[in-house]
């Protein structure tokens with residue numbers, strides 16, 4: 001028989017987060033259901049405008065999920081077969097799937113041990129003629145070293161696509177996560 005010990009760490013209780021803003025969420029859900037318009041439309045447009053303003057960026061495009069967002073950005077930049085994209089070796093699987101889903105090759109680079117995020121000092125050695133983009137992830141809400149990563153990318157003519165899926169609202173030197181690279185999901 002399994003017994004629970006006091007040292008176990010429980011899963012994040014999403015219901016508690018919901019309860020904090022229950023009234024607002026319930027009202028919004030009811031408004032959308034009553035409208036009869038469930039795909040795109042005014043609600044998505046309103047979200048795009050508000051979220052772009054929140055992030056301090058000019059444009060936001062609402063898509064189905066984080067994986068889709070990253071993959072669509074790579075495709076929009078023309079990244080595909082025979083291209084390489086540098087990603088953290090340590091991340092959620094969707095970061096890698098976005099690259100392979102776009103038809104490109106994943107080139108993993110080890111993280112900084114303290115932050116678990118992409119180590120800029122290891123990026124240069126991973127760049128080849130096929131490299132088209134660097135895809136840093138702000139894991140667990142902690143910021144990747146964007147200044148160093150962007151400097152390398154600019155020197156080498158590479159796009160920087162931020163995976164901010166775990167960092168909504170986080171700031172890096174005054175700027176929101178996702179507002180520093182060329183684009184972000």
Ligand SMILES: Cc1ncc(COP(=O)(O)O)c(C=O)c1O
Pocket residue numbers: 064065066067068091092094095137139163165166
């Ligand atoms: C770092 C990271 N990237 C991408 C994703 C993908 O987001 P989604 O589950 O919305 O496709 C996640 C989801 O947890 C994530 O944590």
